[in-house]
Amino acid sequence: MVLSALVVALFATPLPVSYSHDVAPILDRHCAPCHRPGGVAPFSLFTYSDAAKRAGLIATVTRSRYMPPWLPTEPRFAHERKLTDAEIALLARWAATGAPPGNPAETPPVPTFAEGWQLGKPDLEVEMSNTFDVPADGPDLYQCFAMPVAESASHYVRALDIRPGNPLVVHHAILFQDTTGTARARDTGSGYPCFGTPGFLPARGMGGWTPGSLPFQTPEGMPETLYAHAALVLQVHYHPVGKPASDRTRVALYFTDQKPTRTGYDIPLGSSRIDIPAGDRAYKVADSFVIPVDVDVIAVNPHAHYVCRDMLGYALLPDGTRRTLIHIPNWDFNWQQQYVYSKPLRLPADTRVVMEYTYDNSAANPRNPNHPPRRVFYGPSSTDEMAGLHIAVAPADAADGEELGLALWGKLVRATGGGGLSRGRR
Ligand code: HEC
Numbered sequence: 001m002v003l004s005a006l007v008v009a010l011f012a013t014p015l016p017v018s019y020s021h022d023v024a025p026i027l028d029r030h031c032a033p034c035h036r037p038g039g040v041a042p043f044s045l046f047t048y049s050d051a052a053k054r055a056g057l058i059a060t061v062t063r064s065r066y067m068p069p070w071l072p073t074e075p076r077f078a079h080e081r082k083l084t085d086a087e088i089a090l091l092a093r094w095a096a097t098g099a100p101p102g103n104p105a106e107t108p109p110v111p112t113f114a115e116g117w118q119l120g121k122p123d124l125e126v127e128m129s130n131t132f133d134v135p136a137d138g139p140d141l142y143q144c145f146a147m148p149v150a151e152s153a154s155h156y157v158r159a160l161d162i163r164p165g166n167p168l169v170v171h172h173a174i175l176f177q178d179t180t181g182t183a184r185a186r187d188t189g190s191g192y193p194c195f196g197t198p199g200f201l202p203a204r205g206m207g208g209w210t211p212g213s214l215p216f217q218t219p220e221g222m223p224e225t226l227y228a229h230a231a232l233v234l235q236v237h238y239h240p241v242g243k244p245a246s247d248r249t250r251v252a253l254y255f256t257d258q259k260p261t262r263t264g265y266d267i268p269l270g271s272s273r274i275d276i277p278a279g280d281r282a283y284k285v286a287d288s289f290v291i292p293v294d295v296d297v298i299a300v301n302p303h304a305h306y307v308c309r310d311m312l313g314y315a316l317l318p319d320g321t322r323r324t325l326i327h328i329p330n331w332d333f334n335w336q337q338q339y340v341y342s343k344p345l346r347l348p349a350d351t352r353v354v355m356e357y358t359y360d361n362s363a364a365n366p367r368n369p370n371h372p373p374r375r376v377f378y379g380p381s382s383t384d385e386m387a388g389l390h391i392a393v394a395p396a397d398a399a400d401g402e403e404l405g406l407a408l409w410g411k412l413v414r415a416t417g418g419g420g421l422s423r424g425r426r
Contacts, residue, residue: 017094018102019048026087027051027058028111030068033212036113040167040211042241046110048101055099059092068212069335071328078342079214117161119215122252124149126232127165130189131248134169134238140382141238144194146178146187146231147251156223158256160216162209162234165248171237171334173249174208177230184231191236196305196380198235205301206232210337215252219298219344221261222394226253239334262394263401264298265408267291269313269355270388272415274378276307276361278370283361285387288354292407293400295393296344300326303388306333306367307376310358313389318350325353325391332367338392346396355389 017023027035027045035045044050051058061067068081083091094100126147134141164170178184182200186192197203206224207216218224226232234249269287276283302311313325326339347353361373369383370376376385395401 016100017090017097018100018106019051019094020102020104020107022090022102023051023094024048024107026083026091028108030081030083030087032111033113034068038167040164040170042168048104048107052099052101055095059095062088062091069332071330071332071335072326072339073329074324074327076342077339079340081212117163117215117252119159119161119252119254122161123155123255124151124253125250126253127250128191128234128248131165131246132190132236132238134166134245134247135240136242136244137240140171140240142193142195142382143191143236143238144183144187144198145191145234145236145249146183147234149226149230149232151226151230152228154228155226155253155255156258156260157206157226157253158218158223158258159254160207161252162207163250163252164209164236165250166245167211168241169238169245169247170209170249171239172208172210172336173234173236175206175251176233176235177204177206177226178233179204179227179230181231183233194235195382196386198233200233208338210335213337219262219264219394221258222264222298223256223258223260225260262398264392264394265295265401265404267353267391267393267408268388268412269353269391270303270386272378272387274359274376274385274387276359276376276385278373278375279362281360281362281364283359285357285359286355287387287389288352289411290350290352290407291347291393291404293349293404294396295347295404296396297325297341297347297391297393298344299338299340299392301338301388301390301392302326302328302331303336303386303390304331304333304357304359305382305385306369307359307361307365307385308333308357308387309360309365311389312356313391314354315345315347316352316354318348323347326389344394347393353391355387357387357389359385 031045035041037044062083070081128145162173176198178200180200267289271285271287308331311328311331315323315325361376363373395404
């Protein structure tokens with residue numbers, strides 16, 4: 001009787017939680033990649049005192065899933081940054097019980113982070129031609145830099161890495177190559193402003209950097225081509241941090257001799273017919289495309305500005321099955337990135353891929369850039385909107401590439417000829 005009461009009491013009282021035994025391993029693994037000296041976050045979470053003085057805040061931001069930053073609720077992607085419910089509960093319990101340190105001897109060693117390029121010595125290393133000065137405050141800046149590349153031959157690129165000179169002010173960066181000469185002409189030494197798109201077509205995106213991201217590696221058999229005499233163009237989103245800062249971001253490229261055996265295609269779902277009445281809380285933008293051949297879906301890249309709230313991408317298979325490609329219920333422009341599937345997703349011919357975005361143009365949307373809300377159109381600036389879902393696919397059978405390419409061309413012609421791109425502003 002006494003014994004069973006004791007057993008019940010033991011099970012009813014959760015085991016004590018301590019920093020050294022329970023909390024440090026979670027922070028080291030999920031937070032320290034950004035919260036470390038020289039990292040992107042404004043403070044470190046390395047030591048007991050770093051963590052203990054913020055125990056309550058850590059519990060709050062993990063419970064709301066604001067940290068670690070990760071927007072999609074489904075499906076599962078490679079390199080996902082998510083805490084489990086058990087880990088979140090543990091951090092909450094630690095804060096609620098007064099953030100006990102535990103036994104210091106048990107604290108795991110401070111994690112180390114590679115200082116050099118994570119993939120070793122690059123085949124080509126380039127950097128912005130000058131440092132760029134970011135003012136102490138004011139609006140975020142979107143600046144494009146044409147980076148000189150003295151390559152007279154084309155190369156196949158198997159991987160790339162981007163290293164911000166000053167991770168505190170670099171919010172994200174995307175690397176493009178420009179074969180038109182436009183970027184080089186516009187960049188007279190300190191870049192040129194470029195919110196949204198880099199200002200040339202085709203804008204060949206090669207990869208990107210977001211806080212905490214890993215080097216970008218191309219899928220097996222699908223290296224990117226870097227064209228001879230092309231300019232590498234880096235689009236950087238700077239976020240002023242209260243004191244003047246400067247940045248000079250560097251890029252590393254890794255080449256391969258292996259010719260591509262599969263060709264990647266971009267299915268650009270999206271619409272420029274955006275005209276959102278002020279105050280509208282649930283304005284919908286949709287697009288779809290029927291893929292005529294079997295494909296493997298490799299990655300998705302959603303894009304919109306600040307008024308967008310909910311992003312849904314899905315595939316409707318010919319047998320009626322519906323598979324979620326991505327769902328972001330609470331879009332945050334500040335954490336945009338490409339999402340790579342852990343395993344490519346095979347879709348049979350005649351699958352319809354669909355995007356459905358919902359915009360909240362009311363004052364209740366805390367990210368609405370317009371106070372009071374105003375009518376919002378399609379456009380490139382931060383107070384305009386966009387709607388895009390890029391789906392990176394490779395035909396299952398390389399011989400099907402031409403058919404897919406033609407179907408995509410047809411979609412583009414319908415979008416432009418049908419008034420899509422030209423009639424955004426009515
Ligand atoms: C991918 C990078 C990244 C990761 C991983 C990350 N953080 Fe952050 N964190 C940031 C950045 C950048 C900021 C500052 C900007 C902001 O608040 O959005 C921040 C801010 C915070 C804040 C301050 C929030 C506020 O309202 O002042 C807390 C607390 C925090 N992080 C805790 C954590 C914890 C705990 C983890 C791990 C469970 C974590 N972060 C993982 C990048 C990251």
